[in-house]
């Protein structure tokens with residue numbers, strides 16, 4: 074593969090068989106240098122190694138997305154690298170079904186920090202760099218991962234839905250402010266379970282009960298993200314919703 078001339082950063086990368094990791098592979102396959110962000114060194118190092126083995130270019134960017142200093146330091150590394158940043162995806166998120174009266178204030182705040190506040194910190198760090206580099210790259214996108222909770226608060230998901238709903242509203246504000254400055258701000262709602270390590274390691278039976286193509290494949294989700302990134306600016310999509318063909322909604 075020829076030397077990468079522009080870069081991408083994916084915030085919130087975990088297991089190899091996960092959406093964050095797949096987004097990194099896709100960006101690398103398109104010839105971008107990929108900054109692989111996560112909070113667990115072994116996991117992001119494994120993704121970087123896989124990309125390099127496949128002939129791509131990547132570096133690990135260890136940072137907790139809820140830590141302002143760490144996020145800003147990560148962006149400084151990206152700027153120092155010198156390759157214009159053409160794509161940033163905020164994918165960090167966790168989930169934990171819990172009856173509302175069992176949700177502690179700490180859990181509620183922690184969930185919001187990862188799902189929403191980290192998206193704010195990442196966007197505040199990424200956008201000035203993209204504006205500075207706007208003439209150096211043909212396209213610039215800032216995309217966010219949403220979930221069913223972005224649209225509706227189901228029983229047992231109060232903290233998760235509060236975070237994802239707030240993230241969605243923030244992203245709409247960013248789109249209305251930054252699209253006109255040439256940055257495509259988009260939100261991808263994943264309305265269903267992802268067939269990745271995260272769910273399979275904890276709820277394998279649940280995934281199997283969904284049957285063939287009853288859970289979203291990480292490869293198919295990644296295609297939707299890159300379709301957004303590659304859209305012509307005369308026809309940008311702000312939000313996409315993705316769900317398995319048999320999911321009720």
Ligand SMILES: NC(=O)c1ccc[n+]([C@@H]2O[C@H](COP(=O)([O-])OP(=O)(O)OC[C@H]3O[C@@H](n4cnc5c(N)ncnc54)[C@H](OP(=O)(O)O)[C@@H]3O)[C@@H](O)[C@H]2O)c1
Pocket residue numbers: 084085086087088090091092093094110111112113116136137138139164165166167168187191218219220221263264265266267268269271272
């Ligand atoms: N899984 C689903 O069924 C599902 C359904 C709908 C929407 N989504 C959304 O899709 C996205 C991806 O979810 P996924 O379950 O497939 O996971 P994933 O993309 O495989 O991994 C996401 C990673 O984000 C990392 N992360 C969490 N908190 C972080 C922090 N503070 N700083 C840096 N990194 C952090 C975690 O790393 P560690 O592993 O090191 O903690 C986690 O593994 C999330 O936004 C999620 O809400 C997931």
